[in-house]
Amino acid sequence: MLKFDEVQKHNSRESCWVVVHGNAYDVTEFLPDHPGGAGIILKYAGKDATEEYDPIHPPGTLEENLPKEKCLGPVDPSTIKKEEKVEKKQVVKDEGGVPPLSQCLNLYDFEVIAKRVLKPTAWAYYSSGADDEVTMRENTSAFGRIWFRPRILRDVSKVDFSTSLLGQKSTLPVYITATALGKLGHPDGEKNLTVAAGKEGVIQMIPTLASCSFDEIVAAKTHDAQVQFMQLYVNSNRAITENIIAKAEKAGIKGLFVTVDAPQLGRREKDMRMKFDDVGSDMQNQNKDNVDRSQGAARAISSFIDPSLSWDDLTWLRSVTKMPIVLKGVQTWEDAVRAAELGLSGVVLSNHGGRQLDFARSGIEVLGEVVEALKAKGLFPNPMFQIFVDGGIRRASDVLKAVAMGATAVGIGRPFLYAYSAYGSDGVVHALQLLKAEMEMNMRLLGAPTLKDVVPEMVDARALGTHVNFTPVSHGHQIYEKLQTAVGMPGE
Numbered sequence: 104m105l106k107f108d109e110v111q112k113h114n115s116r117e118s119c120w121v122v123v124h125g126n127a128y129d130v131t132e133f134l135p136d137h138p139g140g141a142g143i144i145l146k147y148a149g150k151d152a153t154e155e156y157d158p159i160h161p162p163g164t165l166e167e168n169l170p171k172e173k174c175l176g177p178v179d180p181s182t183i184k185k186e187e188k189v190e191k192k193q194v195v196k197d198e199g200g201v202p203p204l205s206q207c208l209n210l211y212d213f214e215v216i217a218k219r220v221l222k223p224t225a226w227a228y229y230s231s232g233a234d235d236e237v238t239m240r241e242n243t244s245a246f247g248r249i250w251f252r253p254r255i256l257r258d259v260s261k262v263d264f265s266t267s268l269l270g271q272k273s274t275l276p277v278y279i280t281a282t283a284l285g286k287l288g289h290p291d292g293e294k295n296l297t298v299a300a301g302k303e304g305v306i307q308m309i310p311t312l313a314s315c316s317f318d319e320i321v322a323a324k325t326h327d328a329q330v331q332f333m334q335l336y337v338n339s340n341r342a343i344t345e346n347i348i349a350k351a352e353k354a355g356i357k358g359l360f361v362t363v364d365a366p367q368l369g370r371r372e373k374d375m376r377m378k379f380d381d382v383g384s385d386m387q388n389q390n391k392d393n394v395d396r397s398q399g400a401a402r403a404i405s406s407f408i409d410p411s412l413s414w415d416d417l418t419w420l421r422s423v424t425k426m427p428i429v430l431k432g433v434q435t436w437e438d439a440v441r442a443a444e445l446g447l448s449g450v451v452l453s454n455h456g457g458r459q460l461d462f463a464r465s466g467i468e469v470l471g472e473v474v475e476a477l478k479a480k481g482l483f484p485n486p487m488f489q490i491f492v493d494g495g496i497r498r499a500s501d502v503l504k505a506v507a508m509g510a511t512a513v514g515i516g517r518p519f520l521y522a523y524s525a526y527g528s529d530g531v532v533h534a535l536q537l538l539k540a541e542m543e544m545n546m547r548l549l550g551a552p553t554l555k556d557v558v559p560e561m562v563d564a565r566a567l568g569t570h571v572n573f574t575p576v577s578h579g580h581q582i583y584e585k586l587q588t589a590v591g592m593p594g595e
């Protein structure tokens with residue numbers, strides 16, 4: 104009879120024995136063929152694997168899959184040492200209750216942790232929405248009113264969710280949107296986003312109101328070809344804005360996103376309750392703004408924004424840059440059509456994460472009417488005019504709903520702030536990898552191997568209340584009517 108300490112010596116890929124139901128088995132040659140991969144077996148190499156083996160394998164699995172001689176015979180039960188079961192407790196690290204990154208399974212997990220670790224001023228600034236935060240809540244709940252219509256029996260062995268934004272490649276139809284004051288959450292501020300975006304092949308939009316300097320953020324790129332966009336608040340002092348644009352263009356920025364929903368920053372009361380004496384934005388440092396900090400961060404950093412900005416200024420804007428110009432914060436089809444007719448490169452349908460006009464509709468709700476209006480004018484689809492959506496996107500299913508309804512890509516803000524506030528750039532890398540894993544699963548289950556296959560018929564958006572017809576059910580109704588006439592069925 105074998106002794107257990109003999110089994111324990113065979114605990115590697117080169118020689119792997121396990122004990123199941125009192126018998127030792129040499130599974131070394133079987134490792135590469137194990138459907139669940141070699142890793143899970145190697146975890147029990149040289150050990151008694153009975154407890155883990157039983158719930159997953161029907162009786163007889165070993166005999167069916169291993170040649171007879173691989174069963175090495177019984178092990179003396181008195182020598183078998185049971186693995187002391189370490190209860191997988193919620194392991195909470197000492198520093199301020201941050202669990203291991205691997206325990207974050209979705210983007211919401213980062214919010215729960217960030218709430219615990221962020222300074223009150225930072226949490227107030229990042230998490231706040233305007234007034235009663237109705238729009239901020241609607242941004243998320245609107246996605247909950249859109250349903251999928253998955254198709255079956257399609258070859259989804261390979262799934263590809265790569266795409267291009269303004270002609271720039273991206274591994275995901277997701278970009279990291281501009282959010283100000285990155286250093287409130289972490290000393291490396293926006294550089295966390297730069298590093299993660301570079302590692303994961305997505306595009307970061309650099310905010311005008313970054314805590315880090317523009318040069319620092321560009322220098323943090325992980326490789327020269329890494330693509331970055333720039334978000335612009337137009338300054339009442341136009342010369343300052345022209346310098347910012349010229350510097351961005353020279354640094355190789357590939358898209359200028361002009362924020363048009365914030366002639367004044369919204370009243371974010373959680374933020375306003377905080378006296379803001381924390382790190383400001385690089386803009387303040389440059390301009391030595393001595394601003395009133397008694398009403399929270401937003402008030403303290405936004406006095407320079409020009410409320411007189413209008414459509415007339417687009418001629419000036421186009422005269423000072425060759426970068427593609429996208430309007431960020433468009434909220435009606437009328438303004439989207441006007442931007443398209445002016446030959447701009449796109450719009451972001453956005454309400455600033457619910458931080459501006461409360462009771463503005465969510466970007467996803469506006470998307471339906473914008474696509475229909477552009478179609479009616481022969482302006483959609485149009486690769487030279489791309490539609491982006493942001494606000495409340497937390498799942499790949501949200502991303503796919505927006506893509507199905509006509510968006511090229513979506514912007515995500517808070518989840519990435521929360522991710523790096525707790526884990527630095529690794530947190531953002533993990534968040535992007537979670538999104539990629541969700542994308543792969545959702546596209547497989549949708550029956551859509553590429554983003555081109557993610558079409559309007561795959562969503563039922565009736566409950567969004569958009570006045571446009573994404574509802575394949577109505578297509579179904581038309582088909583039903585045709586069927587009725589075709590087979591002479593009586594009308595309803």
Ligand SMILES: Cc1cc2c(cc1C)[n+](S(=O)(=O)[O-])c1c(=O)[nH]c(=O)nc-1n2C[C@H](O)[C@H](O)[C@H](O)COP(=O)(O)O
Binds near residue numbers: 495
């Ligand atoms: C969360 C957040 C958003 C900010 C943001 C700061 C924070 C903390 N700031 S703000 O200081 O003016 O409010 C900016 C900004 O600098 N410029 C801008 O265009 N959008 C700004 N936004 C809006 C952002 O670009 C997205 O529209 C919004 O975050 C998308 O919603 P989710 O956060 O739900 O993804």
